[in-house]
Amino acid sequence: MNMKKYIAFSIVFLFAFKVTYAGGGWVYKKGKGFFKAGQSLIYADRFFDGNGEVIDITTIGLYTSSLYGEYGLTDKLTAIGYFPFFVRSTLNEIKFRQSGNSVPGDEVNALGDAQIGLKYGFNQENPIVFSVGLTVGIPLGETMGGEGRILQTGDGEWNQLLRIDASHSFYPKPFYASATLGFNNRTQGFSDEIHYGFELGYTPTEKITVIIKSYTVNSLYNGDGVMTMSNGIFSNNTEYFSIGPELIYGITSDFGFTAGAGFAFSGKRILASPNWSAGLFMTF
Amino acid sequence: MRFRNFLLISLIFLSGCIGVDYFDDPIVDPILSISSTKTSILIGESFEIETTFTNEYGVVESVPITWQSSNVAIAAIVEDKILGVSSGQATIFANYKEILSNGIEITVVGNLNEVATVEITLPDNFNTQLNEGQTVQLTASSFNIEGTKLEREEIAWMSSNDNIASINDTGLLQAISIGTTNITASIDGVTSAPLGFSIGAQVRTGTFQGVGGYKVSGSVLLEVNGDGDLKVVLSEDFEADIALGTFIYLSNSTSGIPTRSGGLELGEITSNGGVAYTVSDVGLNDYQYVVVLCKPASLTFGFSEPK
Numbered sequence: 001m002n003m004k005k006y007i008a009f010s011i012v013f014l015f016a017f018k019v020t021y022a023g024g025g026w027v028y029k030k031g032k033g034f035f036k037a038g039q040s041l042i043y044a045d046r047f048f049d050g051n052g053e054v055i056d057i058t059t060i061g062l063y064t065s066s067l068y069g070e071y072g073l074t075d076k077l078t079a080i081g082y083f084p085f086f087v088r089s090t091l092n093e094i095k096f097r098q099s100g101n102s103v104p105g106d107e108v109n110a111l112g113d114a115q116i117g118l119k120y121g122f123n124q125e126n127p128i129v130f131s132v133g134l135t136v137g138i139p140l141g142e143t144m145g146g147e148g149r150i151l152q153t154g155d156g157e158w159n160q161l162l163r164i165d166a167s168h169s170f171y172p173k174p175f176y177a178s179a180t181l182g183f184n185n186r187t188q189g190f191s192d193e194i195h196y197g198f199e200l201g202y203t204p205t206e207k208i209t210v211i212i213k214s215y216t217v218n219s220l221y222n223g224d225g226v227m228t229m230s231n232g233i234f235s236n237n238t239e240y241f242s243i244g245p246e247l248i249y250g251i252t253s254d255f256g257f258t259a260g261a262g263f264a265f266s267g268k269r270i271l272a273s274p275n276w277s278a279g280l281f282m283t284f
Numbered sequence: 285m286r287f288r289n290f291l292l293i294s295l296i297f298l299s300g301c302i303g304v305d306y307f308d309d310p311i312v313d314p315i316l317s318i319s320s321t322k323t324s325i326l327i328g329e330s331f332e333i334e335t336t337f338t339n340e341y342g343v344v345e346s347v348p349i350t351w352q353s354s355n356v357a358i359a360a361i362v363e364d365k366i367l368g369v370s371s372g373q374a375t376i377f378a379n380y381k382e383i384l385s386n387g388i389e390i391t392v393v394g395n396l397n398e399v400a401t402v403e404i405t406l407p408d409n410f411n412t413q414l415n416e417g418q419t420v421q422l423t424a425s426s427f428n429i430e431g432t433k434l435e436r437e438e439i440a441w442m443s444s445n446d447n448i449a450s451i452n453d454t455g456l457l458q459a460i461s462i463g464t465t466n467i468t469a470s471i472d473g474v475t476s477a478p479l480g481f482s483i484g485a486q487v488r489t490g491t492f493q494g495v496g497g498y499k500v501s502g503s504v505l506l507e508v509n510g511d512g513d514l515k516v517v518l519s520e521d522f523e524a525d526i527a528l529g530t531f532i533y534l535s536n537s538t539s540g541i542p543t544r545s546g547g548l549e550l551g552e553i554t555s556n557g558g559v560a561y562t563v564s565d566v567g568l569n570d571y572q573y574v575v576v577l578c579k580p581a582s583l584t585f586g587f588s589e590p591k
Contacts, residue, residue: 045305047581050497056541057581059305090302091580096309096545098341103544105302106580143528150529150580268497 024178024199025129025167027121028072036068036258038279044271045092048240048264054272059092062153062271064112070119078119080135084112087141087153108145113154114138117161128168135161157188163195174203184217190236191223207256211246215262240267244275254283309341310537310546316349316385318378323477324391324400324429330365333388335378342546352377359390368392373474391474393429399436400429402476404469412481413510414449414459422455424469424476440470448483459483482508486568490590492522492576495538500524500586504574514566516550516574520558524586529579530554532561534571540582543575552579 028034045059065086071079086109093105117135141154163182170176182195199213219237246260262275320333339345351361359374360367366376371394378385393400405423406412414420422441426434441451448463457467462484469476486508494500502522507515516534524530535547548571550561576585 043303047583049495049583053496055496055583057583058541058544059303060581061303092303092305094305094307094541094545094582096307096341098309098339099343101309101545105304107302148529148580152528 023070023078023119023131023165024180025121025123025131025165027076027078027119027124027131028070030072030074032284033069033071034281034283036279036281038064038066038068038258038277040064040066040275040277042271042273042275044273046272048267048270048272050237050269052266052268058094060271061088061090061092063088063090066112073118076121076124078121080115080117080119080133082115084114084141084153087112089145089151089153091146091151104147106146106148106151108142108151108153110142110145110153111140113141119165128166131165133161133163133165135163137161155188155190157186157190159184159186159190161185161195176201186223189224192220193238194218194220207250209248211248211260212243213246214241214243216241219268236269238267238269240264240270242267242275256281307541307545309343310542311340312338312342312536312546314338314340314383316347316378316380316383318376318385318388320388320390323389324393325359325366325368326429327368327370327392327394330362330367332365333376333378335385337380337383347380350379352379354387358392366390370394371398389475389477396428396430396432397434398428399426399434399472399474401427402469402471402474403427404467404476404479406479411510411512412479413486413508413512414457414481414483416459416461416484418459420457420459422451422457422467422469422479424455424471426471426474436471438471442468442470444468444478449481457481462486488568488590490574490588492524492574492586492588494525494586495584498525498585500576504588504590506568506574506590508568509562513562513564514568514570515560515562517560518558522558523556524553524576526553526555527578527585530585531577531579532559533575533577534563534566534573535575535587536572538573538575538584538587540577540584543573543577543584544579544582547571547575547577549579 042062046054047057049055064084066084068082073079088109091106094103115135115137117133119131119133121131123130137159139154139156143152143154143156145151161182161184163180165180167178178199180197184193184195186192195217197215199211201209201211203209217240219239223236242262242264244260244262248258250256257280259278316337318333318335322331335349337345337347353359353361353374353376355374358370358372360369371392373389373391375387375389377387391400403425410420424439426436428434441455443449443451443465445465448461448465449457449459451457451467464482466478466480468478488506491503492500503519505517509515531552532550533543533547535543537543573587573589575587578585
């Protein structure tokens with residue numbers, strides 16, 4: 001198997017899973033890079049409450065169209081950018097069967113919160129490669145949107161995610177594994193978070209890579225004692241453990257598409273529905 | 285060119301419409317109510333009483349009604365109409381299955397000299413909310429079926445609960461203890477519509493508790509003021525998780541969706557601390573809970589059950 005292509009595929013997967021989970025321990029060589037246009041969708045009528053119990057809620061939809069890119073500034077330093085240029089959040093209308101009474105829904109279309117970052121790779125020639133990265137969240141999203149000013153496409157805060165990633169290729173066997181550990185420093189009264197995740201990739205043919213991944217976010221509960229208008233129920237003290245598959249198909253050697261899903265098996269203060277994603281990518 | 289084509293292919297938005305969530309209406313007690321602008325008729329006269337049935341979903345429904353009269357020798361039911369038979373008073377009820385309506389007192393008279401209605405009057409500057417120990421002089425007047433006042437001297441006063449408020453032969457009401465009672469006056473055997481009095485502070489108090497891992501604390505006071513309006517007061521130390529669209533509701537459920545659909549929205553809260561709401565046409569005990577609700581998601585943050 002072509003190791004270069006293999007690495008590119010893994011980067012695609014990692015992005016699809018979690019925006020900041022890019023590339024694992026690998027970094028791009030100078031002048032090389034990766035670009036992706038993606039869509040993701042969450043449509044949730046259930047919610048993990050603060051005790052982790054799943055409860056019914058009014059259905060919330062979140063549709064994100066985004067651009068993502070990585071570019072090798074040097075052989076060891078890679079720049080990362082994520083721009084959700086169109087985020088649509090919807091709240092379903094409620095209708096009652098017997099009376100016909102209804103409660104109107106709501107919607108907002110806006111930018112989402114963007115991210116920029118740098119990742120530095122080391123030990124890149126050894127069996128286990130490492131990278132450290134810092135990603136900054138830029139609050140471009142709407143925090144009080146819709147007719148009722150109750151919908152959000154962003155959390156309104158600058159955050160900094162410091163992370164370390166390690167990856168290993170089992171080449172010539174068509175497998176790889178990655179792990180990540182991160183600390184997300186949040187502002188505006190939000191609690192800081194510990195992130196960690198694992199993934200296993202398998203490339204049965206040159207065009208296809210199948211990946212299974214897990215990602216966990218734990219809150220440190222060191223934010224403001226109570227939620228406020230700006231750090232509402234869907235963004236503060238959020239915790240989850242998710243597992244999801246990803247399929248990557250290379251149409252040509254440098255162009256292809258991805259499709260995946262993330263399923264939260266447990267969580268707190270987060271929508272309890274799958275996150276579906278799809279995208280087109282190219283490498284250069 | 286290749287990059288541009290890539291972008292064009294990529295920018296296919298998945299923009300969803302606003303969907304619809306369907307729910308059954310909240311379950312409530314079915315109510316059969318009857319009403320009439322007419323409470324007295326002449327012997328031989330008949331009229332229809334208006335009926336309204338709201339089913340267990342709170343939806344008005346047309347149902348077959350059966351009628352009852354407390355005294356068919358005075359007022360009988362003929363072809364769904366109330367027929368005056370002889371002088372006196374009778375109470376009319378409606379039935380649907382096991383559900384009994386409120387009663388309407390019908391007075392049947394034979395001529396213009398007979399008392400058709402009796403009305404109780406409060407002095408100016410008094411209302412039906414009294415303090416313990418307070419007294420108020422009531423008066424009663426009688427009228428014939430055309431509304432002409434009839435002079436009568438003998439009036440029989442009655443309180444439905446003498447331990448709450450007593451009333452003597454002259455119509456002097458004495459408020460005794462906290463509670464409610466109905467006062468009626470009878471003239472020539474014709475009894476007035478009951479006039480309800482509330483004695484003492486009509487309040488309920490409760491403490492908030494968070495649910496589902498959310499924090500809500502503090503207390504709430506429900507009070508009926510002098511105008512009969514319900515005042516809901518959150519204490520100064522009230523504190524809650526406040527997200528976008530956090531509202532205070534009166535509700536008969538602590539669950540989010542029934543509260544949002546069947547509760548009474550008092551107002552949005554955007555900060556912690558004391559706040560008061562005043563609502564009309566709501567009784568002190570109409571709702572069991574005060575709920576802190578994240579309205580967009582129909583998610584209950586906490587509630588209080590005032591006693």
